[in-house]
Amino acid sequence: MHAARGTDGGYQLAPGAVLPPLLLDEEEAVALAVGMGEAARSAIMGMEASAIRALTKVVQVMLPRLRRRVDLLRGATVSATSAEPVVTVDVLTTVAQACRDEERLRFSYAPRGREPLSREVEPYRLMTLGRRWYLVAYDLTRQDWRSFRLDRLTEAQATGARFRPRDLPTQDAAAFVRAVGGVPEPYTLEALVHAPAARVRTTVGQWGMVEEAGERSCLLRMTSTSLDWPAQALGNVGSEFEVLGPPEFVTYIREWGERFVRAASPRPA
Numbered sequence: 001m002h003a004a005r006g007t008d009g010g011y012q013l014a015p016g017a018v019l020p021p022l023l024l025d026e027e028e029a030v031a032l033a034v035g036m037g038e039a040a041r042s043a044i045m046g047m048e049a050s051a052i053r054a055l056t057k058v059v060q061v062m063l064p065r066l067r068r069r070v071d072l073l074r075g076a077t078v079s080a081t082s083a084e085p086v087v088t089v090d091v092l093t094t095v096a097q098a099c100r101d102e103e104r105l106r107f108s109y110a111p112r113g114r115e116p117l118s119r120e121v122e123p124y125r126l127m128t129l130g131r132r133w134y135l136v137a138y139d140l141t142r143q144d145w146r147s148f149r150l151d152r153l154t155e156a157q158a159t160g161a162r163f164r165p166r167d168l169p170t171q172d173a174a175a176f177v178r179a180v181g182g183v184p185e186p187y188t189l190e191a192l193v194h195a196p197a198a199r200v201r202t203t204v205g206q207w208g209m210v211e212e213a214g215e216r217s218c219l220l221r222m223t224s225t226s227l228d229w230p231a232q233a234l235g236n237v238g239s240e241f242e243v244l245g246p247p248e249f250v251t252y253i254r255e256w257g258e259r260f261v262r263a264a265s266p267r268p269a
Contacts, residue, residue, distance in 0.1 A: 087133050087150045092126075094156040095135055099123045102163055105137070107156040109148055116154070121146070122163045125173035129186075129225075136173040138166050145169060147177045189222045189230045189249050195239035203237050219244075227252045 091107075098105040105123045110116040121137035124145075128134070133150035145168065170176040193200050197218035201210045207229070209221040220241075222230045227249055234241055234253075243250050 091150055091153055091156045092133065094158065095123060095150065095153075096126050098156075098158045099126050099135075101158070102165060104140070104159040104161040104163055105156060106159050108154045110152050110154075112152075119148075120159070121148075122166065124165060124168060126150075127173050127177065129174060129177050134173075134177050136168070136176055145176065145180075147180050186223050186225045187227065187230075187246055187249065189224065189227075189246065190244040191220050191234055191241045192244060193218050193220050193234070193237055193239055193241040195237055200237055204233050207233065231256055 095105065097103075103123075104120060106118065106120045108116040109119050120140045121135075122140065123135055123137045125136045126133065127136070135148045135150060135153070137146060137148065138144070139146040168176060170179060192213060194217050196216060197210050197212050200208075200218050200220060204210065204220065204222075207222060207224075211219045211221075213219045220234070222233065224230055230249070231253060243253050
């Protein structure tokens with residue numbers, strides 16, 4: 001770290017330096033936790049893992065009343081902008097810590113249309129697929145591997161009992177969730193949009209990666225298990241665009257366009 005005196009002086013971190021401790025007031029801490037919770041849901045590759053690690057560190061030192069504020073704010077903002085189920089900060093961080101510390105976890109779980117059941121597991125990995133959070137764990141009651149959706153999980157509590165991780169029966173946690181939960185492989189969608197990159201970023205938000213491709217064009221990449229919302233996102237930009245791939249998205253956009261043309265065409269009396 002380099003320090004300089006005077007009215008324009010200050011501290012400057014050299015490359016590779018470690019950040020000093022940050023002092024945050026309550027409002028800043030809540031805003032930071034909400035922001036990292038949204039980043040954990042981001043479509044940016046690799047962002048989820050980094051965001052959940054940072055979120056866990058912040059929430060560990062927050063007062064309970066501030067955690068409740070974070071949950072309330074996240075619930076309000078996510079439900080207004082997304083149809084995806086909300087995962088509370090407490091559940092997300094408790095499960096993440098149990099995975100990290102290799103500590104048994106107890107929680108209440110309610111599969112769709114069923115009454116909640118108490119489960120005790122050895123948590124293996126926390127991950128996102130299809131814009132949802134999943135826990136891959138070894139279920140001690142059923143003596144088998146299971147995946148659990150975090151939006152159906154409540155009253156998560158670490159038991160204090162440590163365990164030695166077992167070998168997962170599939171190549172990785174993502175393959176396991178897809179195998180048992182029927183989660184499809186995501187598409188990587190690309191389109192050349194004839195609009196300034198700044199405007200496209202504002203419209204698409206965190207759900208796409210935007211690169212400059214000239215003064216009035218940009219390349220938009222999105223990752224999704226569905227073709228619906230990328231088509232809607234491109235339509236919301238309000239500019240001409242060319243779909244570069246994959247072929248399934250080209251076909252989908254063509255059929256979508258033909259359907260709209262038919263809807264706008266005059267019908268014979």
